[in-house]
Amino acid sequence: MGKGTLSRQLVTRICALVALIAIAMGAVGVVIVNRILTDQLDQQLAQAIGLESRGARGSGTAGLGGLPIGSVVVIVSSDGSTTGTIEGMDRTRSSDTSPEVNASMTRVPADGRARTVSVAGLGAYRVIAHHALVSSDSGVITGTVYLGMPMDRWSRVMRELITIEAVFTVVAIVGAAVIARAVVKDSLRPLNRLASTATEVSQMDLDTGEVSLPDRIPASETDPENEVGRVGLVFNRMLDNVEGALSARERSENKIKQFVADASHELRNPLAAISGYAELSERSPEGLSPDVAFAMGRIAAESRRMGRLVEDMLLLARLDAGRNVELVSVDLVEIVLNAVSDVQVASSDHHWKLQLPDEPAVARADRDQIHQVVTNLLSNARKHTPAGTTVTTSVRIEGREAVIAVQDDGPGVPAEIREHVFERFARADAARTHDEEGSTGLGLAIVAAVMAAHGGSASVDSHEGYSCFTLRIPLEELPTGAPPETSPAGAPRG
Known part of the structure; x- marks a missing residue:
């Protein structure tokens, strides 16, 4: 084609x-x-x-009449003499032919067949030659008559x-x-x-959520008797199958999300009870043997870790359902400053740096969720990089977006999970985790879900010796002179 x-x-x-x-x-x-x-x-x-001679004209030709104007007659007698005329405009006078005209005419064989000849000075002529008796001033002689008629018409x-x-x-x-x-x-x-x-x-986007497929091809255009109609008919059937599969996928997703939300909610109370009893036993260790005391300590630690996991799963379930997002005007610079201040206290074996703009970066966002997102990225850098790693957190404004970047010079994100790092339960191997807490695999999934709920995005760029997680969130257009909302506990920038 x-x-x-x-x-x-x-x-x-x-x-x-x-x-x-x-x-x-x-x-x-x-x-x-x-x-x-x-x-x-x-x-x-x-x-x-073929006409009979009717007497000679002054030019010496004879027996030819009714010729159109411009016709040429050349006669070659048996003694070799040549005479010729051109029919005049008024049919009463004829002009003698030139030697060039005679030469052009006499090239035609005298076989009685007409041929097209270019006559010198006159143009294209249809010429025929024939042996005949020709009358002249000296009587009837034997000769050859060449007759040409113009082809202008x-x-x-x-x-x-x-x-x-x-x-x-x-x-x-x-x-x-x-x-x-x-x-x-x-x-x-x-x-x-x-x-x-x-x-x-x-x-x-057919991978998640409710999908509404477009209208089908009308029945008038799905005639199975023609090729285009058959294509339309098959296409409609394909859309029906796709819609059925998507509906089944959506029902399955909703069931899983509902199960996760229900399970997370129901697990909170038992975990709180386990954690409470474990802490109670730790307060009175006198009657416990060393082995039991160690076991109760591990139960308390694991219950706290499982509690964090349950809270993360419940937050993801709420975000999937489109709930739990309270948007207010917040200063992203203040949130980043507070988060970095907190992580400096928790991890003094890393080098924490800040690059903040002089002006505020105000966005419509849920303060607690944005703080959790930044905290997750900082915690991710702390857990997955060795002591002495430099972690630089920056805030900048690009157009109508605020960009928050957490960059480190650690070993980088493993290539095998780099494309799936924001998926749920995506984890690096234990050898790359430099923290006793380990990883639940939900921290970065929460980052992506929260940013999507705020109309922003999360991305990663990493290679050996370098990792950079970037958050983008739309800025709020504030009226001139309107200050952003700040929390009472907000720390000053400096």
Whole structure:
């Protein structure tokens, strides 16, 4: 197939076919008309040269009459003498031929067959030669008569015919293009609608959430008796199957989300009880053996870790359901400053740096969730990098977005999980975790979910010796002079 749309290809090929047919018909017409005119001229020549002599004119020719103006008669007598005349305009006078004209005429064989000859100074002539008795001033002699009739009328008719054929061909091509375009456009309208629907489906996000597929191809355009109709019918069936699969996937996702939310909610109370009893036993260790005291300590630690996991799962379930996002005007610079101040206290074996702008970066966001997002990134850098690693947290404004970046010079994110680092339960191996707490695999998933709930995004760029997690969140357009909302516990920048 050539380049371009199917409709363009069809119109082009139809026009080419019409042009080919028109040119072929025109060529056949020209050949036929040319043959008819030539036969008529040859018949006229044969009749003229076969006439009996009726006496000589002053030019020495005889026996030829009824010739059109411009006809040339050359007579070569048996003694070798040559005489010739050209029929004049008024039929009463004739002019003698020149030697060049005579030479052109006498090249034609005297076999009684007409031939086209270019006569010097006169143009194209149809010439016939015939041996005959010719009357002259000295009597009847034997000689050869060469008779030529001008082909100007033939040429004029052929030029007009070719012009008409050319105009007809152009009109036929233009007409074919207009009609073919309309017919093809109407015929391919169902196919174009199908392509539009397919394009719309291809641009839809089908992996999560509720999906509403576009309307089906109308029944009037799904006739199984034609090719386009069969494609539309199959496409509708495919959409039905896809919609059924998506509905099943959505129901399954909703069940899983509901289960996670319910399980997380129900686990909070038992975990709180376990943690409370473990802490109670730790307060009175006198009656416990060393082994029991150690076991109770591990129970308390694991219950706290499991409590954090349950809280993370419950937060993700709420974010999936579109709840638990309270948007207020917050200063992102203040949140980052507080988060870095907290992590400095928790991890003094890392080097923590800040790069903050002088002006506030105000966004409509949930303060606690944004703080948790930044804390998760800082905790991720603390857990997965060795002591002495430099972690730089920066805030900058790019256009209508605030950009928060947490960069470190640690070992980098493993290549095998780099593309899935924001998915749930994506973890690095234990050898790369430099913290006793380990990782639940939900911290970065919470980061991605919270940023998506705020209309922002989270991304990572990492290689050996470098990692950078970047958050982007839209800025709020504040009225001139309006200060951002700040919390009472907000720390000053400096």
